[in-house]
Amino acid sequence: MNTLSPQDDPLVLYGETFHSRLLLGTSRYPSPAVLQEAVAVSQPAMLTASLRRQTAQGDNAQGFWQLLKQARVPVLPNTAGCHSLQEVITTAEMAREVFETDWIKLELIGDDYTLQPDTLHLPEAADRLLRAGFKVLPYTTDDLVLCQRLVDVGCQAIMPWAAPIGTGKGPINPYALQTLRERVHVPLIVDAGLGRPSHACQVLEWGFDAVLLNTAVALALNPVAMAQAFADAVRAGRGAYRAGAMTEQDLAQPSTPVLGTPFWHQP
Numbered sequence: 297m298n299t300l301s302p303q304d305d306p307l308v309l310y311g312e313t314f315h316s317r318l319l320l321g322t323s324r325y326p327s328p329a330v331l332q333e334a335v336a337v338s339q340p341a342m343l344t345a346s347l348r349r350q351t352a353q354g355d356n357a358q359g360f361w362q363l364l365k366q367a368r369v370p371v372l373p374n375t376a377g378c379h380s381l382q383e384v385i386t387t388a389e390m391a392r393e394v395f396e397t398d399w400i401k402l403e404l405i406g407d408d409y410t411l412q413p414d415t416l417h418l419p420e421a422a423d424r425l426l427r428a429g430f431k432v433l434p435y436t437t438d439d440l441v442l443c444q445r446l447v448d449v450g451c452q453a454i455m456p457w458a459a460p461i462g463t464g465k466g467p468i469n470p471y472a473l474q475t476l477r478e479r480v481h482v483p484l485i486v487d488a489g490l491g492r493p494s495h496a497c498q499v500l501e502w503g504f505d506a507v508l509l510n511t512a513v514a515l516a517l518n519p520v521a522m523a524q525a526f527a528d529a530v531r532a533g534r535g536a537y538r539a540g541a542m543t544e545q546d547l548a549q550p551s552t553p554v555l556g557t558p559f560w561h562q563p
Contacts, residue, residue, distance in 0.1 A: 305538065307341060307506055309453050309483055310431040314341035317500065318530045319372065319485065321510025325519060328363050334513060334523035335367045343369045344401055344508065346376040347391045361394075372433065374401035379414070384421045388430060400425060401455070402434040411461040411488075415442050423449040435487050438472040443480050454480060455487035455508065458499065462511045464491025467499060477503045493522075493529035500533025501541065 307314040320340040325331040335343065343364060364371055373391035378384045381404070388400045404421050406414030413436050425432045426449065434446050438456045446454055456476055459465035466489065467473050477484060483505040490496055496507045509526055516522035 305534065307483065309433070314370075316341040316527075316530075317506040317534055318496075318527055319344060319487075319506060319508040320513065320523070321508065322360075322364070323510060324514040326514075328359065330519050331514075332363060332367065333520040335369060337520055338513075338523040338527040340369060340527075341506065342372040342399075343367060344372045344374050344510070345395070346374050347387055347394060370399070371395050371397060372399050372401050373397065374435075375403045377405070378403060379405050381417060381421050381424070385424060385428070388425055388428075392430070398429055398431050400430045400432055402432050413437060415439065418442065419445045419449050422446055422451050426450045433485065438469055438476055440472070440475055440479060443476055447480060447482055451482070453483040453485060453505075455485045457488040458486050458495065459489025461488040463489050464512055465489055466491055466495035473499065473504075474502055493525045496526055497529040497533035497536075500530055501536045503537055506530075 307317050316339055318338055318340045319342045320335060320338060321344045322331060323346065325334070345360075345364060373388075373395050375384045375387045375391075378387055384402065384404050388402075391400060392398060402418070402422055402425060404414045404418050406412055406416070413434075415437060418434060418436060419442070422432050422434050432451055433453050433455050434451055435455045435457070436442055436446065438458075443454050443456060456473065458467045458473065467486075468489070473486070485506040485508055486496075486499045486504050487508040490499075490507060490509060491512050496509070499507060507526075507530060513519050513523045513526060
């Protein structure tokens with residue numbers, strides 16, 4: 297019997313292979329122990345971490361760094377809280393030195409209320425980081441032209457939102473997201489706005505390559521159980537996409553034919 301396992305269908309980003317399609321944020325958990333358990337049950341491809349936020353914690357940051365090392369999961373530093381090109385570049389360079397990695401999640405915030413990315417300067421920021429040798433995963437909106445521009449400057453993966461950060465609304469613009477999947481031919485990781493495992497399953501069914509979660513897991517009543525639920529949903533969504541879902545029909549169709557069977561009677 298053939299099965300569809302993550303090992304047979306790895307996530308490939310910038311030429312590197314990951315056997316999970318779930319990326320997990322590391323902020324706002326009730327305790328380091330809960331975060332540790334959530335990572336253990338979900339087995340994410342990467343853990344995101346904000347250098348600016350953790351540095352601000354002072355002495356507590358050292359314990360956080362140690363926890364990340366013990367998790368034995370690749371770290372994806374991000375530039376959370378940056379509002380200018382220079383802040384992004386400086387934070388990324390510091391993160392590369394601290395975490396000893398060229399991976400960076402690019403966040404360039406343009407509006408503090410919605411936490412919407414600065415779409416005007418995002419391609420330039422990505423271009424400068426790529427030229428500096430970073431493997432850039434840009435957090436962006438679901439705007440098709442912007443995502444195409446990010447690909448044009450050299451991004452080999454894009455991270456569009458489903459909804460604004462922390463809202464948990466799920467995909468608020470299915471048409472835009474599905475258009476992105478049809479038109480943008482690099483890995484797409486849905487980042488921000490997913491609140492339920494069903495949201496993650498849905499975007500994976502549409503053909504998105506992975507999801508990144510934080511608030512939906514960290515603020516759940518039971519973050520560990522929710523991390524497991526999301527991991528299961530991601531596997532189910534990817535499996536459904538690979539299996540090929542049936543085409544929707546406008547009219548009802550019987551699943552069991554009745555014509556020609558012994559119990560069919562013509563009125």
